[in-house]
Amino acid sequence: MSVLTDIADFLFPRFCVMCGERIASQEKGCVCSVCLMNLPRTGYHLLEHSPLEKLCWGVVPVERAVSFFYYSTSEVKDGIRSLKYFGKPDVALHLARVYADELRLESSFFDGVTAIIPVPLHWMRSMGRGYNQSDCIARGISEVTGIPVRKDIVGRKRNNVSQTKVRRTERRTNVAGVFKLKKRSLKDCGLESVEMPHFLIVDDVATTGSTLISCAQELMKLGDIRVSLLTLAAAGGRTPVPAAENDAPDTSVFGIPLIE
Ligand SMILES: [Zn+2]
Incomplete structure (x- = not known):
């Protein structure tokens, strides 16, 4: 020092x-x-199928889905609020670096990932906030893993009502179709030589998974790709991990205590 x-x-x-x-x-x-x-860590990367992955079953095929910690204690909630609403992008960056380090040490989560896709924010909201927290998370992960961030593949075509202001049951319709591919094909992305490109979509918090699912569905239009998900926080405190992995896939994304 x-x-x-x-x-x-x-x-x-x-x-x-x-x-x-x-x-x-x-x-x-x-x-x-x-x-x-x-931090109340979820340990999702140590499970064969995480609760976040299960939210996607029957809706969109997802390879892996992890969250760093549960959004349960007042300290965590304060951290997330500062990251999202009070102009502290360095919180997201720092937590993303720490999480990426832990994932790399404890799992093969990043193996084969082609590019990191931060969930796009509508430009009006980005301007209001001065930054997109998902960009900061993507950058933190990229610094640790060396995986490139691609912000040129998918964009946001309309500014939906903030998910935090919408009832849980309405969140999926609120974000349905808000994302729009900026590229026409994998060739257009410069990825034609990559077999089954694997995109890692990142966001700050997952509740119902609706935003991540909507973004993944749009990316799927590119063709033969794989998608994984990563968020810093998942809702609900120490949610018991659903027991049997061969439980009937829960295609309803509502009712499982995750937040957005
Ligand atoms: Zn502290």
Whole structure:
């Protein structure tokens, strides 16, 4: 730790966005190590079929689907609010780096992924907020894994009502058809030589999975591709993992306690 860093830390102390405690100068980022350690992790990457993946069954084929932590405690909720609404894109970036590191250490989750696709935000909302939190998450993962981010493949054609303002049962219709391919084909994406390109769609929070599903359905129009999903947060606290993997696929995306 250089003297300059110590001086900068003295003059501009950093505080954890989750608990508000001061962050030690040797710690990186905007979340303290205690909060990072105590994040209620989902462990989805260790399951054969995660609850998030099961939300997609019968709706859109998904290879793998993971979330970093449950959106359960007040600290986590504060962190997410700051990431989304209070102009702190570095929170998303930092948490994405930490999660990508953990996934790489504990699983083969990123193996074979061709490109990372941040869920697009309508330009009006991006302008209002100054950034798209999904872009920050995509960038954090890319920095750790070296997988390229592709923002040129899918866009948002209309500005739907925010999912947080819509009832759970209406979320799927709210986002149906809001995404639009910007490319006509895999060749147009420069991926014609890649066999079954594998896209990783990333977003901040998953509730009903509706936004991710809608984005995946649009990407599927490109043809022979594979899709996986990653979010930082999943709803509901320590939701019991559905037991038997051969349970009848739940094609209703409602009723499972995940948030968006
Ligand atoms: Zn903290």
